[in-house]
Amino acid sequence: MSTTKQRQFRELTDALVEGTATSKDVERLSGLLRDDPEAQDAYLDFIDVHALLSWEFRGSDSAEQVSNLPKEDSLAEDERVVATVTRRWPRSGERSYRRTWESVVRVGLAMIVVAAIVIFFKGKPTDESQPDLAGSFCQLSKTVGGQWGSDRTVRVGERFGPQRLKLKTGIVEVTFDNGVRAVLAGPAELELVDSMNAWLHRGRVVFRVPPSAIGFTLETTEANVVDLGTEFGVHAGESVGTDVQVYEGEVVAHAKDDLQNDSMGKRLHGGQALRISTAGGCTTEELPFWPERFVRYMPAPEDRELADPNDSPRSPHNSPQHEELQITPAPTDVAIDGDLSDWNLKGQFSSRCDPPYDAFYHVNGAMMYDKEYLYIGADVGDPFPMRSLISPHERRKLYGNGGCLAFRLSTDRGMGWPARGQGPGTTKPRKMLQEDRNDRLVFLVLWYYAAEELPSLHVTYGMDWHGAKVNPSGYQGAFRQHADGKGYTAEYAIPWALLSAADDPPRAGDTLACTWLVHWSGPEGLNWKGQLVDVVNPEEKDWNFQNAAKWGRAIYRPPDNE
Amino acid sequence: MDAKKHQQFAQRLVRNQNKVFRYVVSMVVNRADAEEIFQQTCLTLWENWEQYDPALDFLPWACGFAYNHIRNHRRKMENRQVLLDRDVVEQLQQRALGRQPSLDDRRAALLACLEELPEEQRTSIESYYERRQTVEQIAEQRSATPNAIYKMLRRIRTALFQCITRRLAAEAMS
Known part of the structure; x- marks a missing residue:
């Protein structure tokens, strides 16, 4: 590469790094890189300096964790390795309190624990720190009716440094730069110390900590809670002490008195809860796990705060991640019993709602087929599972308000993908055409009618939803609640005849159209709260499933031996 | 649960995090975007750890998940940010995978x-x-x-x- 070209190349790469590159700059850089391995290597070498600096100066101390991990082969089960973690070079701008870091790497049968870190604060928490934008490490990412102390106005996107947040009412989410997310329910006071430490003075907060921020520590008057890669909630009460509840993973909770005694603390796993009190001497008391102890449920649509005013309160709570779904051949003798262990799950996909609802609202979905049936299987995360009180015996237009799975799909082999058809409710309405009334464009709603423990099915046809059938003969369905009470498994076998395809069902090699919807309700099983939509065609900008072109690809896979 | 496999997965994830992060930054240079993609990738990896075959190289497997998130990000950002052309990013990611030993x-x-x-x-x-x-x-x-x-x-x-x-x-x- 010539010197001139090198200089030009580096200037363009710098502009890209700085975010000052124009579209013309990027076009030129793309031109220089295209089909030129030498230029690509030069670019990757140079950009790696930026990447390495970004990594080494991240706030999560990941680099230190790596450098102190023992060799893979030297770790036996249950072995403990204690290493003192120090920074490679002193950095400016840190608070004056002293930290001692001890990482404990422990490998157990149930969980991998990368590091447990005990932090001693040598100072009192601040009373009312002023925002320090230069040292900011997190930001307000969501708010649902959040009202702040001193009538302070805080907007989504506002950055926070070390300071005390006083939330009067509502729910807000704070996202740290290292991926830690905190959902705070008012009234509450949370002091942000730095990217790895916070102090809860009062109120309820749920933290979700990614693997890269293991060791994140929350302190209260009574306790230190050290995260080991998990999701946990803490309630600092005015008089009862500190409640800690673990949803997933593991934490170590230390009563402050225990810390002085150098105790290893109490390990809590997913599904466990503990109360720590220091009034009248240090006591700990195991609490029953109660999923509803910490608030992270979808608000009613009318209370939903929309990031984009053009969005509808009924907009999905997720960003679709899948354009296609692999529908696999069904094994023989599949039992429809709410247990997918006898399924061919090679086509299974996962989808989650956006934070802060992703922990409780998600789905693992799969479909299979044979000559007689389309099989639908789903593991759904739902804090209020199988509670629908929408009766299939009543005549309704829709049956999903109490929570359901819904599908738009085409069985029209002649049409292929993308599907064509449009119904009322799209952003570009037009007069109904014959193709919109196609019986092979099917709308399925699957729900569990709790009052009669009845797996139910609602089928309509075309984009005009004609020919409605409720619990028709021929289908099989089963629901099973998850053992932790936080979701359910649904399993259905629906004959092709009900999908207008008895004479010509989809076969191996077909690519047709399908989209998945999961609807959630509140605890009463009657009122719709929110939805997730996935397996969609990204080329169609309108999410509305009343436009059949929006449905994703449903690929009917041949048997593995073909 | 296969505890030994889980252990191997966790250790290899921690050891290779910096490389996955650098792979992401080489194609998504904006730090905030790269950080988000990296976090999403880590979560996806934890969700899919059972699919990992310890006999295979960890990094190409992990970068496969990262690249899916990169593609999704590009789709979202196509009209909002100036991005390297799609075919160039495809070539770069192939090239980046070949540079792992260094x-x-x-x-x-x-x-x-x-x-x-x-x-x-x-x-x-x-x-x-x-x-x-x-x-x-x-x-x-x-x-x-x-x-x-x-x-x-x-x-x-x-x-x-x-x-x-x-x-x-x-x-x-x-």
């Missing part, structure tokens, strides 16, 4: 080169990369123009790049 050496070289940086330059790097100050914020603190700060950061990155290249060449000769 990544540890490059990182060690950078750490050594950082030690050699003059104090003022090290503070500038910290302001920008650790405290995530914008160029404008740094400029205001130092009573300088943003353009001067841009130039200074460019000079530091270039100096580090040259230092890394020099060190790797010297090691290859020895």
